Amino acid sequence: MAKNESFTGFSKNTIKFFEKLRENNDRNWFEQHRDMYESSVLEPSRAFVLAMGASLRTIIPGIMAIPKVNKSLFRISKDTRFSLDKSPYKTNLGLYFWEGTRSRLECPGFYFHLEPPKMMLGCGSYVFPDLHLDRYRRAVVDPKRGKEIAGIIEKMAGMKGWTMGGKHYKRIPPGFNPSHPNAPLLLHKGLYFMQETDIPKEFFSSRLVDHCFKKYALFVPLHRWLVKVLS
Numbered sequence: 001m002a003k004n005e006s007f008t009g010f011s012k013n014t015i016k017f018f019e020k021l022r023e024n025n026d027r028n029w030f031e032q033h034r035d036m037y038e039s040s041v042l043e044p045s046r047a048f049v050l051a052m053g054a055s056l057r058t059i060i061p062g063i064m065a066i067p068k069v070n071k072s073l074f075r076i077s078k079d080t081r082f083s084l085d086k087s088p089y090k091t092n093l094g095l096y097f098w099e100g101t102r103s104r105l106e107c108p109g110f111y112f113h114l115e116p117p118k119m120m121l122g123c124g125s126y127v128f129p130d131l132h133l134d135r136y137r138r139a140v141v142d143p144k145r146g147k148e149i150a151g152i153i154e155k156m157a158g159m160k161g162w163t164m165g166g167k168h169y170k171r172i173p174p175g176f177n178p179s180h181p182n183a184p185l186l187l188h189k190g191l192y193f194m195q196e197t198d199i200p201k202e203f204f205s206s207r208l209v210d211h212c213f214k215k216y217a218l219f220v221p222l223h224r225w226l227v228k229v230l231s
Helices: 012-023 027-032 034-056 130-141 143-156 183-187 207-217 220-230
Strands: 093-098 109-115 118-125 163-167 188-198
Touching (some): 012 027, 012 034, 034 109, 034 207, 109 207, 118 207, 118 220, 130 143, 130 183, 130 188, 130 220, 183 188, 188 220
Antiparallel strands (some): 093 109, 109 118
């Protein structure tokens, strides 16, 4: 893992900001506390993205870690146009590290999520874009690539505390054999693993980078398989 020289950890104010935002989810409160958001959320998030990206590139040279909003940093404001919940802000921190030439959410990657009192890590592809869904399905039933992903998932499924997600459909898509050994994977619209825990003590120090790196590294085989079949 690359040595971290700039990220020193998040602070208790990072957690406090999101706890207070949950209680006061309106624009007036946010503007009154924008300085807290900048200093306790954005600033350490940018430093974490740079440090985490440097570490991930030691094993995945092509990983993208861009410390900007709408790149590795998810925006805090919500799109409420089609939502019954009109509160203007997300009460969580989302960060993403991805690999591929398409837009970030169309590429496999590694996700970091803070929503006090929990922290969550994720690896894989949350939702396949339509362009990639057929590629994924054909890879799943391909003799070589299908065997690869079956072996990867078998190994990952035994990891304590991790949950596989992405299952969406109830029926095997037309044109595919329901009796294929990998048929359950054809019900997926995404493929990822996630682990939610209490916020660890490492969150408040530079050790958070190493903490996340060790967990992300477990899923490099899944990441590489997805990059290969979706490219």
